[in-house]
Amino acid sequence: MARKLQTIGFDADDTLWHNERFFKLTQDRFAELLAETAPRDQLDRRLLEAERRNIGHYGFGVKGFVLSMIETAIEVTDGKAPNHVIQELLAAGREMMAHPIELLPHAREAVEMAARDHRLVLITKGDLLHQERKLAQSGLGDLFDAVEIVSDKMPDTYARIFGGCPGGAEAAMMIGNSMKSDVRPAIDAGARGVFVPHDLAWDLEHAEAPDHPRFHTLEDLGGLAPLLDRIGG
16 A cells, blocks of 8 residues: 655756756757858757767756857867857856746645645756755745755665655655656656656656556646645645
8 A cells, every 4th residue: 555645856947947948048049159050950969969978077957058068069160169159158058047037837836735734855956056046046945845956866866865754755756847857767766756747848858658557647737736635645
């Protein structure tokens, strides 16, 4: 018999607030700056390859993205990227870091509702200082009992985090917009996984939906309360 739900984990970027759209806008600008050097599809492919190579070096977030754009710009221009291109990419990164937080629909209501009867943990990837700033700006920080800013999200990540919570992973649920990072590894760790899709998704976060009784999907966070009622959480 499944344990009563005691802990709910929330992803941050594109689950509670907008994030990926700023990456897409900056990538559009990157493509404009290098339009005379290479076609858009080639630039997108080369940038994605650079991001994949660099995750292990720079981690997730704006800084790694900017460094990957600069690396790609240097590569596609055979080392002749104009100074103004590098300067504009650095400026774009600073703008991304400073962009105000905009909560997604139903995010505040869902977190406030969940906090009434559950222990809440924010579990997010990315740059430590940037994620801390975004959480503070969101106005949701005081609703979480714990915040975990991790280098990656793997089954052992969730086993460690939920293992320190009442009831362990079997009494926990993870909610997020990434099947690869938020749902599948949480289920593998013994928790429930709730997929809340976002209109924009990073290619490196794609994964197939699991066929598992602890997998749930919501159209948006407005459906969290009915889901908790259905599973007795």
